[in-house]
Amino acid sequence: xxxxxxxxxxxxxVALAGLSPLLVFSNGLSHGLVLGITFLVAHxxxxxxxxxxxxxxxxxxxxxxxxxxxxxxxxxxxxxxRLLDPFIFEATYRYMFLVTLTIPVLDASxxxxxxxxxxxxxxxxxxxxxxxxxxxxxxxxxxxxxxxIISIKSSAPASSLLPFASxxxxxxxxxxxxVAGFRAIxxxxxxxxx
Amino acid sequence: xxxFGLAFYFALAGNMLVQWGLLPPRNVAKKATxxxxxxxxxxxxxxxxxxxxxxxxxxxxxxxxxxxPVVFVxxxxxxxxxxxxxxxxxxxxxxxxxxxxxxxxxxxxYAVAMMAGGRFSSVWLLMGGGAAAAFGYxxxxxxxxxxxxxxxxxxxxxxxxxxxxxxxxxxxMALAFAGIDAGFFSKFPG
Numbered sequence: 001x002x003x004x005x006x007x008x009x010x011x012x013x014v015a016l017a018g019l020s021p022l023l024v025f026s027n028g029l030s031h032g033l034v035l036g037i038t039f040l041v042a043h044x045x046x047x048x049x050x051x052x053x054x055x056x057x058x059x060x061x062x063x064x065x066x067x068x069x070x071x072x073x074x075x076x077x078x079x080x081x082r083l084l085d086p087f088i089f090e091a092t093y094r095y096m097f098l099v100t101l102t103i104p105v106l107d108a109s110x111x112x113x114x115x116x117x118x119x120x121x122x123x124x125x126x127x128x129x130x131x132x133x134x135x136x137x138x139x140x141x142x143x144x145x146x147x148x149i150i151s152i153k154s155s156a157p158a159s160s161l162l163p164f165a166s167x168x169x170x171x172x173x174x175x176x177x178x179v180a181g182f183r184a185i186x187x188x189x190x191x192x193x194x
Numbered sequence: 195x196x197x198f199g200l201a202f203y204f205a206l207a208g209n210m211l212v213q214w215g216l217l218p219p220r221n222v223a224k225k226a227t228x229x230x231x232x233x234x235x236x237x238x239x240x241x242x243x244x245x246x247x248x249x250x251x252x253x254x255x256x257x258x259x260x261x262x263p264v265v266f267v268x269x270x271x272x273x274x275x276x277x278x279x280x281x282x283x284x285x286x287x288x289x290x291x292x293x294x295x296x297x298x299x300x301x302x303x304y305a306v307a308m309m310a311g312g313r314f315s316s317v318w319l320l321m322g323g324g325a326a327a328a329f330g331y332x333x334x335x336x337x338x339x340x341x342x343x344x345x346x347x348x349x350x351x352x353x354x355x356x357x358x359x360x361x362x363x364x365x366x367m368a369l370a371f372a373g374i375d376a377g378f379f380s381k382f383p384g
Contacts, residue, residue: 016357017217021301024215067271075264094308097263101270101301168212169372172365180351180358187353 016179018103022135023175025095027166029150032139034088036132038077038096039105043128045073047108051121059111066109071100104131142166142174200323204309205330206375212334212368214305217360218298224339231332234299235325241303242324244269245311266307274300302331334371338364 022039026032049069053062078096082089099105108128112121140150145165164170210216226234248269249262258265274296310323341363350359 016361017219017298020215020217020361021305022215024213064275068268071264071267071271075261078264094263097267098301098304100264100267101297101304103297106297164369167368167372168215169365169368171215172212172361172368176354176358176361176365179361180353183353183358 015104016175018107019131019135020172020175021098022095022102023138024168024171025092026135026139026142027146027171028143029136029140029152030088031092032136032143033152034081034092035095035099035139036136038074038081039099039102039135040128040132041073041077042070042099043105043108043131044125046070046105047121047124047128050109050111051118051124053111055111055113059113062111063109066111067100067106070105070109071097074100104128138171138174142171145174146170200319201326201329203375204323204326205333206371208309208327208330209334209368209371210302210305210309210327210331211338212364212371213309214301216298216302216305216331217338217364218335220342220360221339222335224336226332234332235328238303238306238328239321239324241270241307242310242327243317243320245307246314246320247317249311250315262311263304263308266311267304270300270304270307302328306331334367338367341367 022035026035046066046069049066050062053065057065074097078089078093081092081096104127108124112118142165144150145162146160147163147166148161162170165174245262245266248265249259253259253262253265306324306327310320310327314320314323338360342360345359345363354362
């Protein structure tokens with residue numbers, strides 16, 4: 001495999017592996033919404049602090065402050081969820097704080113140095129939104145596959161369409177199939193262009 | 195829970211790799227030296243014990259139980275930085291160096307602490323649970339790497355190569371673990 005191709009594979013692997021704990025826990029629309037919003041808040045806080053703190057502080061301090069900002073944002077999100085729905089909070093609070101240690105959030109906490117990197121950092125906010133949406137959509141999709149319905153209520157009556165889709169094993173297999181399907185579509189699109 | 199039941203649970207149904215989706219980069223387990231394995235088991239046992247004791251003797255008396263995850267996240271983060279700083283003084287690593295693998299291992303320690311930390315009251319069970327969870331994770335990682343090596347010899351369709359086939363293999367492994375657990379776990383109660 002060529003070096004550039006291997007680097008692309010490695011980068012896509014890091015992004016997927018970084019998000020996979022959240023995708024595995026997102027087994028319904030309600031969990032997906034909670035985890036997606038927490039991810040968005042934490043990721044945006046980390047990216048904003050890394051971008052806005054003065055460069056003279058140094059990379060290490062900016063990184064530390066950004067991670068602390070992400071943890072504080074995750075705590076804030078958890079508090080809001082606890083007020084809105086204590087049952088969802090009990091089911092998800094361990095995973096909400098996991099967001100702080102995921103690779104995309106830590107990646108966003110690294111201070112951009114050059115102007116190019118600073119422009120790229122603003123894209124981080126958009127990327128965070130994309131990741132958060134993917135967590136929510138993935139949760140809804142798994143809920144639909146497992147029960148045949150999508151409901152915002154965590155205690156919605158469950159029928160059984162494909163129950164294993166709500167299990168971690170189902171999450172792994174669906175992630176693999178979705179990525180493979182996406183790749184096949186991209187390949188077909190490239191082939192039709194040429 | 196008996197020690198045997200504990201080890202069985204963390205090796206299969208409660209395995210960190212399949213339950214928490216913590217897939218490491220490929221061939222990490224194969225490159226792991228015996229010293230790394232021992233250090234990782236020790237760190238994992240320590241993480242579970244610290245989390246369990248912190249929960250019981252600090253957070254519960256203060257009524258701050260729900261803050262356990264964020265307190266432990268910050269504890270892990272500062273510990274990671276402190277170890278990196280010590281290694282940089284010894285000239286073996288650069289402090290604050292961004293490294294996906296070490297952060298993935300930090301995530302594993304968080305998962306171990308969350309799984310084992312709130313589950314037991316005995317220090318020995320906390321340490322045993324932490325070490326068993328880390329061992330289960332390393333064993334599953336090695337198992338997955340072996341599957342991937344075998345699949346390298348097969349004509350896997352192009353869109354499935356790399357990450358997709360790794361995720362699908364992990365999913366099938368998770369199904370097998372869940373099946374064995376459902377079939378045999380009830381034999382080791384208590």
